[in-house]
Amino acid sequence: MREPTYFVLAALLDGPLHGYGIIQHAYQLSGQRVRLAAGTLYEALDRLASSGEVAVDREETVDGRVRRYYRLTDMGRHALDQEATRMEQAARIVTRRRGAPTRRPSPA
Amino acid sequence: MSRRQQLRQRWYSLLLLAYPRAWRHERGAEIRTTLLEASQTQPRQRPPELRQAASLLMGGLRTRARMAAGGSARRLWQGGLQLGALLLLIGQAAAALHMQWAELEWGRASHAIFPPNPLALLPILGAVSVLRGRVRSGLVLTAMTAAAAFSPVAGDIGAIDGSSLAIAARYLLPVAIVGPLAWRPPPRQPRSWLWLLVPVLMAVDAETSGAVFGGIGGGRVTWLLLPVLLAGVLMLVPADPRPAIAATVSLAPFLVGTLDLSRVIRQPIIGVLLWGGGTLALLLAAIWGTRRLTRA
Numbered sequence: 001m002r003e004p005t006y007f008v009l010a011a012l013l014d015g016p017l018h019g020y021g022i023i024q025h026a027y028q029l030s031g032q033r034v035r036l037a038a039g040t041l042y043e044a045l046d047r048l049a050s051s052g053e054v055a056v057d058r059e060e061t062v063d064g065r066v067r068r069y070y071r072l073t074d075m076g077r078h079a080l081d082q083e084a085t086r087m088e089q090a091a092r093i094v095t096r097r098r099g100a101p102t103r104r105p106s107p108a
Numbered sequence: 109m110s111r112r113q114q115l116r117q118r119w120y121s122l123l124l125l126a127y128p129r130a131w132r133h134e135r136g137a138e139i140r141t142t143l144l145e146a147s148q149t150q151p152r153q154r155p156p157e158l159r160q161a162a163s164l165l166m167g168g169l170r171t172r173a174r175m176a177a178g179g180s181a182r183r184l185w186q187g188g189l190q191l192g193a194l195l196l197l198i199g200q201a202a203a204a205l206h207m208q209w210a211e212l213e214w215g216r217a218s219h220a221i222f223p224p225n226p227l228a229l230l231p232i233l234g235a236v237s238v239l240r241g242r243v244r245s246g247l248v249l250t251a252m253t254a255a256a257a258f259s260p261v262a263g264d265i266g267a268i269d270g271s272s273l274a275i276a277a278r279y280l281l282p283v284a285i286v287g288p289l290a291w292r293p294p295p296r297q298p299r300s301w302l303w304l305l306v307p308v309l310m311a312v313d314a315e316t317s318g319a320v321f322g323g324i325g326g327g328r329v330t331w332l333l334l335p336v337l338l339a340g341v342l343m344l345v346p347a348d349p350r351p352a353i354a355a356t357v358s359l360a361p362f363l364v365g366t367l368d369l370s371r372v373i374r375q376p377i378i379g380v381l382l383w384g385g386g387t388l389a390l391l392l393a394a395i396w397g398t399r400r401l402t403r404a
Binding site: 018019020023037038039040041042043046065066067068 | 135137138139140141142143144145146159160162163164165166167168170171174
């Protein structure tokens, strides 16, 4: 899973959000590191919607502006859980060894 | 809405043209809202406009390619091959136009009359048919053009340059591509009439450059633009591999011609390497781009 996709799914964990809401939430969740551009966001949303990982929750019009809210589906939650577990396991491989003494190569 | 916001909205609408019309119709208002909110709420933190623009352009092109492919690499290649065949047909049309023009000029200079060759219309009509998505009539006209190119009695229709193997590749490759596509189920999307400006401009370029051998149908400017266009095609590969597939097809006859000529005349090795390396690089880029785009 690519990083923008991961943060789009993560942003929707707390409930349905509209486009700019996802951008803001992903920015905060990533420690102000991931700034989703609109093209990237909508590409990820299209892909996730076609694979059934996100769905349109509702639409509303505020001050003549159309907002569409997206929510995480069960499939999306499962995919996010799996990805988080995979990254956790991968990180543990390194963090567990961080304190271990470095093995020196034995002389030939 | 302030004037600044109106200008922004217009700018975003312009950028959204990169997306397919159906997609824009469904999502255009929503994405414009997102863009306006992003530009207003966090003016200091906002993604720079240039980054936003690049993202919309690439996203739009990728969406076009994805929608055309429908998740299938095969459909993506069909689209690319059809575009490649169209480019070859445009080259044929340009060469035919240039040939007729040149004969008119020679006639005027030598006070002789060279009547226009009606068969020169074949490649032009073939290009128009494929351009407008009429693949079956395109196939018939393309096959007739190929037959005319080899016929000793058909007169010149522009196929005077290169080795006979190169000419065979140039005229038979579109038949080989358009043939199987003719029996594929629709939809076959017609392309814009504006494409017809390309062979006309190429013929003008060939005539004003004094090109005797049509080459790709154009002249000096066409050849100068070629590397720029190919660089653009390579840059587009992450978004849409179809232009790279099309470029591979349209360059293949030149590679065939160079290799064929090198059997007879000693060809500069750099030329062979450039044609061969360039075609191979485009092909590999097209394969990579297809895998990237059709991956989940």
